[in-house]
Amino acid sequence: MEINFSQGHLSSVVMIRISPGSDIIEGIEKVCRQCDIDSGVITCCIGSLQKFSYLIAVPLKNKIGSGYSDPKLLDGPLEFLCAQGMIGKEESGETFVHLHGLVSDKDGNVHGGHLIKGENPVLVTCEIMISQIQGVKMIRTYDPKVDMKVLMPFS
16 A cells, blocks of 8 residues: 655645635635745535536546546536635745535535535535645646646655
8 A cells, every 4th residue: 555645734725715706716716815825725615606616536547447527517606615626836846725615506406526626616605714734845747656636745
């Protein structure tokens, strides 16, 4: 078994409200840049969405037998039930947000997956809590075992 880890601590909390029409991931990235958050955890995320654009894990004929689906789109209005995720950096230094969430449609059916940046606009509000991590750098790095970039912890 191979495990990558690094130990640090939570240092501060940032509370965010994203306004109607703004994209959730782009809003989180903007706050992270303004607050100098290089690594963090999205511990709470609720609200409503105009639409939900997401990916899900599907079987593929590749090295690991899986990958992401083509983008899926669900039109709103949608209740954004919850989301959680990680905040890190690309190797280039740009902020990277990896966010998974659940929504319910007008009939109460629940849908979920990996949110697509720039394609999840807020309907009424989105309230988010970010816990900043100190002592750990989460860097999005290519992993040859899975043939894709993933967030990896570094000291």
